[in-house]
Amino acid sequence: MDLFASDVQLLDRIYGQHYDIERPKLILVSCIVAALNGVKGRLAAERPLSDVGLPFCYEILQASEKTVMKVAEQFAVFLADLGLKRVFGVPGTENLPLIEALMGQGVDYVLVAHESAAGFMADATAYLTGGLQACVVTRGPGASNLLTGIASAHYDNSPVLAITGEVERKRRERFSHQAMDLDALYAPASKASIYVTAENAATMLARAASIALSEPAGVVRIGLSGAEAGRDSVGQVEAVQVAPVGPPAEAELERVVSGSERPFLLLGAEVWRARQTGAVARLAEHLGAPVAVTARAKGVFPESHPLYCGVVSLYQDAPIRAVMDRSDLILVVGVNGGEFFVDWKHSTPVASLSMVKADPFFQSKAHAQGALDHGISRLLCLPTRIGWGEAAGRECRSEIERLFEEKESSTDALSPQATARVLRDSLPLDTIVTSDVGSHKLVVGQIWRASGPGRFITSSVVSAMGGGIPAAIAASLEAGTTPVVAVVGDGGSS
Numbered sequence: 001m002d003l004f005a006s007d008v009q010l011l012d013r014i015y016g017q018h019y020d021i022e023r024p025k026l027i028l029v030s031c032i033v034a035a036l037n038g039v040k041g042r043l044a045a046e047r048p049l050s051d052v053g054l055p056f057c058y059e060i061l062q063a064s065e066k067t068v069m070k071v072a073e074q075f076a077v078f079l080a081d082l083g084l085k086r087v088f089g090v091p092g093t094e095n096l097p098l099i100e101a102l103m104g105q106g107v108d109y110v111l112v113a114h115e116s117a118a119g120f121m122a123d124a125t126a127y128l129t130g131g132l133q134a135c136v137v138t139r140g141p142g143a144s145n146l147l148t149g150i151a152s153a154h155y156d157n158s159p160v161l162a163i164t165g166e167v168e169r170k171r172r173e174r175f176s177h178q179a180m181d182l183d184a185l186y187a188p189a190s191k192a193s194i195y196v197t198a199e200n201a202a203t204m205l206a207r208a209a210s211i212a213l214s215e216p217a218g219v220v221r222i223g224l225s226g227a228e229a230g231r232d233s234v235g236q237v238e239a240v241q242v243a244p245v246g247p248p249a250e251a252e253l254e255r256v257v258s259g260s261e262r263p264f265l266l267l268g269a270e271v272w273r274a275r276q277t278g279a280v281a282r283l284a285e286h287l288g289a290p291v292a293v294t295a296r297a298k299g300v301f302p303e304s305h306p307l308y309c310g311v312v313s314l315y316q317d318a319p320i321r322a323v324m325d326r327s328d329l330i331l332v333v334g335v336n337g338g339e340f341f342v343d344w345k346h347s348t349p350v351a352s353l354s355m356v357k358a359d360p361f362f363q364s365k366a367h368a369q370g371a372l373d374h375g376i377s378r379l380l381c382l383p384t385r386i387g388w389g390e391a392a393g394r395e396c397r398s399e400i401e402r403l404f405e406e407k408e409s410s411t412d413a414l415s416p417q418a419t420a421r422v423l424r425d426s427l428p429l430d431t432i433v434t435s436d437v438g439s440h441k442l443v444v445g446q447i448w449r450a451s452g453p454g455r456f457i458t459s460s461v462v463s464a465m466g467g468g469i470p471a472a473i474a475a476s477l478e479a480g481t482t483p484v485v486a487v488v489g490d491g492g493s494s
């Protein structure tokens with residue numbers, strides 16, 4: 001498909017959209033902190049669809065009055081029905097029909113400067129909402145630019161459809177401009193890569209969403225050429241069927257936990273994906289166990305709770321590690337071992353519960369795979385324990401605070417530690433903090449007090465620089481008037 005004057009009009013329309021940012025604040029400190037207080041960005045179409053006058057737009061409008069839909073419209077209706085309010089990307093030759101169809105369904109197209117940001121934004125939105133999100137980028141360089149952000153989403157288990165343009169496969173032998181083997185490119189950063197045609201769209205759309213949403217959640221790439229997007233789809237879209245996670249079959253976990261006198265509870269991002277924050281709090285109290293979380297699970301356990309120790313695999317986690325070493329069992333619930341950037345060196349035995357198979361990182365002596373609510377309710381049937389947790393938690397938190405103060409007082413300059421504490425002490429409690437990757441993440445991730453789950457967003461397993469500001473914009477779009485602050489270093493701000 002070549003660019004016609006009408007395509008140029010559509011590009012003009014997309015690029016002519018604007019963010020309406022209310023009360024923007026920029027605070028410059030030792031690292032750059034962009035405070036996006038109440039960003040109300042909304043990329044609404046400024047002109048009605050009928051003003052655009054594109055040939056394919058006309059066809060789409062015609063199609064909606066018929067039972068047969070163009071593939072682009074079928075995509076748009078499908079995504080709108082799944083509740084997507086916006087998709088993220090940069091337009092190009094192949095994806096113009098889809099963007100137009102999405103706008104026609106009231107799904108905003110959030111334009112980014114570089115496609116990687118689209119991946120980070122979809123990740124942040126999926127993290128906050130728990131629902132499927134999507135990026136819509138063009139073929140070749142659009143697809144390759146998206147990869148870092150989308151890999152971050154995938155490895156942090158966010159359900160995202162990476163809808164990339166693709167040179168029509170029938171045409172590939174005689175047209176190779178911007179043609180890449182996108183199945184191969186996306187293989188390490190997706191659960192599946194699907195080339196959609198008018199013949200398979202109805203089946204493949206539902207299948208892609210089902211795969212992305214089923215545990216372990218992740219990315220599915222969909223390749224769609226402009227030509228296929230403009231054809232009549234064969235058939236009606238099938239239902240999305242998320243694979244159910246049943247109760248754990250194994251009873252070994254209960255046996256191991258019942259034999260422990262000083263259990264330690266380590267919580268991961270699955271707890272938030274499965275919305276089991278209340279259940280893990282009850283479990284910690286039942287076992288009297290001190291609790292630590294990973295960066296992607298920050299806020300799933302109340303940070304003011306007496307059993308709370310802090311975040312592992314971030315700055316100054318040594319006091320937490322020492323408590324883990326004093327325990328006689330580390331109970332790991334829903335943790336992805338990829339979040340740890342150093343080897344697991346604890347000799348204390350590990351038992352684990354997760355919706356997915358055992359992560360070899362922890363070398364668990366007992367693993368129960370299944371729904372967290374079932375697994376936790378079985379553990380709640382074990383006799384309650386006289387806890388050692390509150391003393392351990394208190395000790396841990398005051399030691400981490402002391403280490404931060406020590407670092408702050410060792411310099412006259414404004415240190416990252418002091419900066420992070422100023423943010424913590426001055427921002428409204430419900431603020432969402434997003435962090436880019438660098439030493440600032442290690443500092444702010446530990447010291448920021450998340451008032452609940454979804455109040456701290458960062459790239460964890462892939463730990464990719466560049467996501468801090470896009471995640472903050474995405475969070476602002478999603479969270480309305482909730483204050484959002486992006487903490488970034490020089491690297492992530494460029």
Ligand SMILES: Cc1ncc(C[n+]2csc(CCOP(=O)(O)OP(=O)(O)O)c2C)c(N)n1
Pocket residue numbers: 031148437438439440441463464465466488489490491492493
């Ligand atoms: C995309 C990407 N490139 C490179 C890295 C490796 N890396 C991790 S932190 C970092 C430096 C970050 O520096 P800055 O943004 O200034 O933050 P600071 O460490 O000073 O807080 C680099 C290059 C990465 N994680 N991701």
